[in-house]
Amino acid sequence: xxAPLLQVQGLVTEFGTRDGAVRAVNGVSFDLAEGEVLGxxxxxxxxxxxxxxxxxxxxxxxxxxxxxxxxxxGRELVGAPPEALRRLRGHRxxxxxxxxxxxxxxxxxxxxxxxxxxxxxxxxxxxxALERCAEALHxxxxxxxxxxxxxxxxxxxxxxRQRVAIAIALLNRPSLIIADEPTxxxxxxxxxxxxxxxxxxxxDAGTALIWITxxxxxxxxxxxRIAVMYAGRVVEQGSVDAVLDAPLHPYxxxxxxxxxxxxxxxxxxxxxxxxxxxxxxxxxxxxxxxRCSQAAADCSREPAVQRIGAREVRCIRxxxxxxxxxxxxxxxxP
Amino acid sequence: xxxxxxxxxxxxxxxxxxxxxxxxxAKAAPLLEVREVSRRFVKRLDLIERLAARLGADLHEQTxxxxxxxxxxxQAGEVVGxxxxxxxxxxxxGRVIAGLHPPSDGEVLLEGRPIQLRAGQRPVxxxxxxxxxxxxxxxxxxxxxxxxxxxxxxxxxRGESEAYVARMLQQVGLAxxxxxxxxxxxxxxxRARIGxxxxxxxxxxxxxxxxxxxxxxxxxxxxVINLLMDLRRELGLTLLFISHDLGVIRHVCDRVxxxxxxxxxxxxxxxxxxxxxxxxxxxxxxxEVPRLDRRGQRYQPxxxxxPSPLAPPTGCHFHPxxxxxxxxxxxEVPFLRDLPGAGVRAACHLLEPSx
Numbered sequence: 001x002x003a004p005l006l007q008v009q010g011l012v013t014e015f016g017t018r019d020g021a022v023r024a025v026n027g028v029s030f031d032l033a034e035g036e037v038l039g040x041x042x043x044x045x046x047x048x049x050x051x052x053x054x055x056x057x058x059x060x061x062x063x064x065x066x067x068x069x070x071x072x073x074g075r076e077l078v079g080a081p082p083e084a085l086r087r088l089r090g091h092r093x094x095x096x097x098x099x100x101x102x103x104x105x106x107x108x109x110x111x112x113x114x115x116x117x118x119x120x121x122x123x124x125x126x127x128x129a130l131e132r133c134a135e136a137l138h139x140x141x142x143x144x145x146x147x148x149x150x151x152x153x154x155x156x157x158x159x160x161r162q163r164v165a166i167a168i169a170l171l172n173r174p175s176l177i178i179a180d181e182p183t184x185x186x187x188x189x190x191x192x193x194x195x196x197x198x199x200x201x202x203x204d205a206g207t208a209l210i211w212i213t214x215x216x217x218x219x220x221x222x223x224x225r226i227a228v229m230y231a232g233r234v235v236e237q238g239s240v241d242a243v244l245d246a247p248l249h250p251y252x253x254x255x256x257x258x259x260x261x262x263x264x265x266x267x268x269x270x271x272x273x274x275x276x277x278x279x280x281x282x283x284x285x286x287x288x289x290x291r292c293s294q295a296a297a298d299c300s301r302e303p304a305v306q307r308i309g310a311r312e313v314r315c316i317r318x319x320x321x322x323x324x325x326x327x328x329x330x331x332x333x334p
Numbered sequence: 335x336x337x338x339x340x341x342x343x344x345x346x347x348x349x350x351x352x353x354x355x356x357x358x359x360a361k362a363a364p365l366l367e368v369r370e371v372s373r374r375f376v377k378r379l380d381l382i383e384r385l386a387a388r389l390g391a392d393l394h395e396q397t398x399x400x401x402x403x404x405x406x407x408x409q410a411g412e413v414v415g416x417x418x419x420x421x422x423x424x425x426x427x428g429r430v431i432a433g434l435h436p437p438s439d440g441e442v443l444l445e446g447r448p449i450q451l452r453a454g455q456r457p458v459x460x461x462x463x464x465x466x467x468x469x470x471x472x473x474x475x476x477x478x479x480x481x482x483x484x485x486x487x488x489x490x491x492r493g494e495s496e497a498y499v500a501r502m503l504q505q506v507g508l509a510x511x512x513x514x515x516x517x518x519x520x521x522x523x524x525r526a527r528i529g530x531x532x533x534x535x536x537x538x539x540x541x542x543x544x545x546x547x548x549x550x551x552x553x554x555x556x557x558v559i560n561l562l563m564d565l566r567r568e569l570g571l572t573l574l575f576i577s578h579d580l581g582v583i584r585h586v587c588d589r590v591x592x593x594x595x596x597x598x599x600x601x602x603x604x605x606x607x608x609x610x611x612x613x614x615x616x617x618x619x620x621x622e623v624p625r626l627d628r629r630g631q632r633y634q635p636x637x638x639x640x641p642s643p644l645a646p647p648t649g650c651h652f653h654p655x656x657x658x659x660x661x662x663x664x665x666e667v668p669f670l671r672d673l674p675g676a677g678v679r680a681a682c683h684l685l686e687p688s689x
Binding site: 043044157158159160187188189190191192193195214215216217218220221240241244254255256258259260261262263265266268269270271272275276 | 419420521522523524551552553554555556557559560563564578579580581582584585586604605618619621622623624625626627628629636639640
């Protein structure tokens with residue numbers, strides 16, 4: 001097998017606070033093949049966005065990548081000079097943010113911003129760049145791109161603005177797009193359109209995609225693989241079908257159980273007790289143990305990653321280990 | 335199951351008559367009746383614009399029909415969902431029902447009486463807002479925030495407020511000691527609980543929950559939904575649950591009202607609406623919701639976006655995006671009418687029996 005497009009290994013991202021360093025991302029590892037769509041799922045504070053920012057080298061002090069490696073197209077990104085990262089960003093790796101109003105400069109016309117994104121990485125005539133911008137807008141489903149290019153961001157609706165942001169991400173034909181909750185702020189029907197377009201675009205261009213979201217249902221329809229994060233760690237990863245149909249980690253199970261659609265109407269939802277722990281005061285061992293129904297005394301030990309088939313789970317007592325197919329790689333098992 | 339159905343053009347002389355079609359013979363008057371309610375917002379011209387208009391500039395006052403002749407009823411003890419996308423008027427309607435905006439036309443009746451309050455009258459309708467942080471005064475201890483309204487309405491004396499606040503906090507699953515803390519010392523889920531406690535403090539009968547769980551994480555959202563449903567049972571509350579999340583609505587509601595651009599397009603009992611949606615918009619909405627059991631889905635989106643409420647389309651508001659629209663849809667406004675099936679109502683020309 002060829003080397004994966006992106007290889008994240010033991011990534012640790014810390015933020016210095018008055019109470020010492022807080023690990024927002026704590027030993028995250030995953031691979032991403034070319035053209036693959038990975039759903040990075042977690043609740044607020046789980047470290048999913050910080051993982052995305054770390055890959056792009058967008059962690060500013062007091063934050064820093066404290067350990068681990070990020071290899072992208074064979075190059076190490078951790079510790080790479082800022083200039084090298086800048087050449088990569090918006091060119092080979094692009095990002096789409098949750099709030100397109102924050103991405104777009106409100107006082108610049110859309111064409112100015114789009115042309116800038118091209119000319120930052122390529123020396124081509126402005127007219128040619130403009131042509132490419134119009135084509136990109138057309139690809140994301142914006143009608144009459146010629147007129148729209150001359151407008152300001154406030155003249156676009158929320159869904160249209162997000163389309164512009166996606167068009168900018170696509171401009172330089174990156175091999176990886178990191179999308180951080182890009183449809184969370186949008187209406188259901190507009191979200192449907194954007195998901196549809198993203199699906200088409202990454203399929204046609206062979207772009208790999210990391211879709212960061214809290215919404216398992218969005219990922220179910222879009223991604224091939226899922227990584228579930230909790231308190232800075234990936235607690236489970238595997239194919240969409242495997243993770244959603246037969247979760248191994250009690251947290252994934254709990255998350256799926258608390259989705260209203262998975263519960264009979266009118267009956268109390270199966271809820272996870274307690275709340276997400278503050279990163280500064282994580283319990284020892286498994287961070288989920290205080291909320292976990294399966295927890296026992298040895299959960300105060302740090303759980304190692306277990307490989308079960310093509311899946312990984314960070315739990316001492318994973319749920320429903322199917323007997324013959326599963327082969328553990330010999331790590332701590334009860 | 336509830337089959338409240340009021341003719342759209344209810345004659346004023348017979349205020350509580352249910353439409354005869356499917357109502358059981360002796361039915362209690364609804365707790366809440368929204369009758370032909372409209373709410374318009376007018377953007378007036380400022381001084382400069384008025385001068386410019388006087389000099390011949392093409393400037394006019396702009397009117398937004400945020401809510402356009404909406405009628406429905408809510409029976410005591412019922413949970414009714416109000417769904418729609420942004421700009422459909424669901425929040426405005428919620429605010430009208432909570433008495434925060436007066437309706438431009440029509441009336442909201444609670445047990446047959448208009449809800450507009452006179453000074454000093456205790457509100458029977460309370461509202462829970464989406465962002466509990468924005469709706470709490472950051473410089474006020476939450477205990478004081480909870481006690482403020484019941485004190486103002488004379489429900490409790492100053493001396494008993496501490497015990498009262500403690501009871502309210504316990505009711506929503508918080509420790510009484512937390513009364514002394516400030517809003518920023520709470521997590522999102524706890525703030526949502528404080529918002530609920532504050533609404534319950536004036537002992538309302540009717541709660542309007544405006545996206546009350548939308549900002550919460552899934553695991554916390556489940557806890558707050560369960561809390562609301564427990565409180566509903568214990569206190570005999572009636573709820574209007576406003577949300578864009580069709581999964582949540584399906585879980586908590588008995589009946590749903592679907593709005594599009596200020597108008598009700600469909601309403602009905604929860605199961606029939608989700609299983610056999612009648613209006614093309616409801617069908618599209620349900621088809622677009624991402625679901626856990628739809629893998630590798632090839633999304634088939636409906637076209638376009640919600641038009642600006644400043645310039646709504648003529649006829650049926652949905653016709654420019656509707657896959658089945660005909661010439662009539664762009665010229666004639668469809669009225670909400672009863673369809674076969676208990677309590678199912680929809681506003682669509684395509685659903686007329688003769689068509």
